[in-house]
Amino acid sequence: NFATYATRFDTFYPGVNVHVLTLAGNFKVPFQREFILWMGICDASRETCHNILRKGSGESILLAVGGAEESLDAFPGKYKLTLNKRKGFVRVALKAGASLVPVMSFGENELWKALPNPDGSRVRQFQERMKRLLKFTAPIIHGRGIFNYHFGLMPFRRPIHTVVGEPILIDTAYDIETEEGKRKV
Numbered sequence: 138n139f140a141t142y143a144t145r146f147d148t149f150y151p152g153v154n155v156h157v158l159t160l161a162g163n164f165k166v167p168f169q170r171e172f173i174l175w176m177g178i179c180d181a182s183r184e185t186c187h188n189i190l191r192k193g194s195g196e197s198i199l200l201a202v203g204g205a206e207e208s209l210d211a212f213p214g215k216y217k218l219t220l221n222k223r224k225g226f227v228r229v230a231l232k233a234g235a236s237l238v239p240v241m242s243f244g245e246n247e248l249w250k251a252l253p254n255p256d257g258s259r260v261r262q263f264q265e266r267m268k269r270l271l272k273f274t275a276p277i278i279h280g281r282g283i284f285n286y287h288f289g290l291m292p293f294r295r296p297i298h299t300v301v302g303e304p305i306l307i308d309t310a311y312d313i314e315t316e317e318g319k320r321k322v
Contacts, residue, residue, distance in 0.1 A: 138242060138299045139199050140176060156189050157199045160273055183229060190233035197235070200226050205274045209254060209264055211246045227322050234310030239302035248292035252277035 138144045140157045147153075158181035164170045179185050186198050201207075203219040210217040230237050254261040260277065268274040282289030311318040 138297065140178070144299070152195045153197055154195055155197050155199050158185065160204075162271065162273055183225065186226075186229045187233060190229070190235050197238075198229075199240075202226055205268050205272075208276050209261070209268075209274065211276060212251055212253075213247045215246060216243075224322055228313050230307055231311040231318060231321050232313050234307055236307050237305040239305070240299060241302075242297050242299045244295050244297040247295040248297075249278040249280045250293075 139146055139155045146155065157176070157178045159173060159178050161180040161182055163173060164180060179189065181200060186200075189196055189198050202223045204223075207217065207219040210219070227237070229235075252260060254264060254276070264274045264276070278290075279288055280290055280292045281287065281294075283291060286293075311321055313319065313322060
């Protein structure tokens with residue numbers, strides 16, 4: 138929804154320049170690297186986040202906070218958010234003095250069907266090992282084909298509804314190493 142102008146984000150939020158971020162490992166895959174650079178996507182390192190936010194007012198970053206962990210629990214009709222141990226984005230916002238805007242898209246889990254991977258299963262164990270070794274993992278998914286609607290890698294045609302919450306205003310930058318900064322996190 139935010140990587141293109143298809144949903145008229147620029148009309149609803151004029152003056153906000155969104156930088157979509159992804160894992161640095163995605164830049165190591167040949168041809169994929171060129172595609173994501175062409176799309177204007179940046180890596181999600183802390184340094185990149187600070188550099189973008191340092192540019193000033195109107196610059197924003199878009200992070201999928203749940204990451205690989207959350208992707209393993211993405212099944213149609215089910216939402217399991219992974220937020221408990223994810224506070225790095227809060228530290229980045231506090232250090233930059235940037236507001237946090239909660240966003241949730243409903244319908245993303247309906248775009249593909251995933252192979253069941255309950256905790257303790259061999260599939261889940263393999264995915265967890267892959268996540269530990271490579272810092273990312275991939276759910277085993279299928280969607281529709283180009284000329285058929287039963288099997289392929291194209292997403293199923295399902296609506297996605299995105300809800301943008303009220304900003305959590307951060308009035309000033311904080312030194313996150315001090316006691317006050319640690320309390321804010």
